[in-house]
Amino acid sequence: DIQMTQSPSSLSASVGDRVTITCRASQSISSHLNWYQQKPGKAPKFLIYAASSLQSGVPSRFSGSGSGTDFALTISGLQPEDVATYYCQQIYISPFTFGPGTKVDIK
Amino acid sequence: QVQLQESGPGLVKPSETLSLTCTVSGGSISNYYWSWIRQPPGKGLEWIAYINYSGSTNYNPSLKSRVTISIVASKSQLSLKLLSVTAADTAVYYCARREVGFVGTKSYWYFDLWGRGTLVTVSS
Numbered sequence: 001d002i003q004m005t006q007s008p009s010s011l012s013a014s015v016g017d018r019v020t021i022t023c024r025a026s027q028s029i030s031s032h033l034n035w036y037q038q039k040p041g042k043a044p045k046f047l048i049y050a051a052s053s054l055q056s057g058v059p060s061r062f063s064g065s066g067s068g069t070d071f072a073l074t075i076s077g078l079q080p081e082d083v084a085t086y087y088c089q090q091i092y093i094s095p096f097t098f099g100p101g102t103k104v105d106i107k
Numbered sequence: 108q109v110q111l112q113e114s115g116p117g118l119v120k121p122s123e124t125l126s127l128t129c130t131v132s133g134g135s136i137s138n139y140y141w142s143w144i145r146q147p148p149g150k151g152l153e154w155i156a157y158i159n160y161s162g163s164t165n166y167n168p169s170l171k172s173r174v175t176i177s178i179v180a181s182k183s184q185l186s187l188k189l190l191s192v193t194a195a196d197t198a199v200y201y202c203a204r205r206e207v208g209f210v211g212t213k214s215y216w217y218f219d220l221w222g223r224g225t226l227v228t229v230s231s
Contacts, residue, residue, distance in 0.1 A: 001168075031210070034217045036152075043201055043221035044152065049208050050215040087152055091216055095167040098152040 002026050002090050004099035012105045019075040021102045023088035028068045032092035035064055035073050038101075039084045047086075048073065080106055109134035111202050111222035118228050119196075125189040125227055129202030136160055136183045140205035142218060143176060143187045145198040148226075153198075157205060158185060192229045199224040 003026040013019050023033065031051040036044040046055050048064040051071055061076045075082055083106055088099040115127035129141070143155040156166040156176045166174055173190040189196060206219035 032215060034215075036218075043224050044218070045221075046217055046219050049217040050210045050213075053208060053210055053215075055217075055219070089152075089154075089217075094165055095169070096154045098154070100151045 001095055002029065002093055002097055004088055004090055004097050006086075006088060006099040006102045008102060009100065010103040010105070012107045013078050014107045015078055015080060017078045019078050019082075019104060021073045021086055021104075023066075023071040023073070023099050025069045025071075025090055025092075029090045029092035031067045032090055033064075033066070033071050034089045034091060035062075036087045036089065037082075037084045038087065044087065075104075078104070078106070109204070109220055111204065111220060113200060113202055113222045113225040115200075115225060115227070117226060118230065119192055120231050121193055121229055122191055125187070125192050125196060125229075127187045127200055127202075127225065127227070129185045129187075129222060131183040131185075131204075136178065136180050136185070140216075141178065141185045142203045142205055143185075144201045144203055144218070144221075145196075146201070146224070147195075147198045155187070155200075194229050197227065197229045199226050 005024045033051045035048040038044040052064040063074045085101045085103045087101050110132050112130045119125045137160040140157045140159045142157040158164045158176045175188045178185045201224045202222045203218040204220040207216045
């Protein structure tokens with residue numbers, strides 16, 4: 001199985017800050033990487049596919065980058081409604097594994 | 108708009124079978140792949156399996172020996188059965204739709220729609 005890791009596991013930042021979450025795959029997955037946002041008690045919400053393609057309706061302050069094994073999700077200007085846990089997921093090879101998540105809070 | 112709703116018992120005894128249904132409303136179940144994903148309390152997400160409208164399946168090897176998923180297109184439902192459950196199977200179970208996006212001519216898929224999830228507790 002492809003193992004996905006994320007760092008940091010949690011972070012606290014101020015409103016308006018630029019926040020970056022990294023995701024690493026245990027082997028190359030090209031650009032087959034998705035990002036999801038999960039708020040407490042809610043189902044995950046899809047944000048980004050193909051490492052950097054933003055889902056329609058997702059605020060443009062969210063962006064994704066990377067390919068191969070190293071990826072990043074950036075929030076340019078953190079907002080209170082962005083408090084959530086963020087998960088990366090590889091869809092390169094079955095089983096389609098998720099990262100352990102990064103919890104984002106407001107300082 | 109399309110909505111997914113999971114249903115089933117919230118409590119299952121150890122060694123018994125967990126059975127869940129996902130009902131798709133507001134849209135067609137055809138022409139899509141559908142997945143089950145679970146999340147133990149306070150933990151991360153685990154993909155369980157997917158099925159398409161014609162019954163083609165793909166299972167997570169870690170669960171394959173105990174899992175069966177099926178689809179009843181006429182009822183717009185998919186189902187999940189997990190045999191011989193233990194406390195480790197306690198989780199919120201989600202159904203999700205798999206959509207496809209394109210970058211140039213290359214296709215990529217993702218889970219674009221999720222149900223609200225249903226908590227299944229395994230306990231005697």
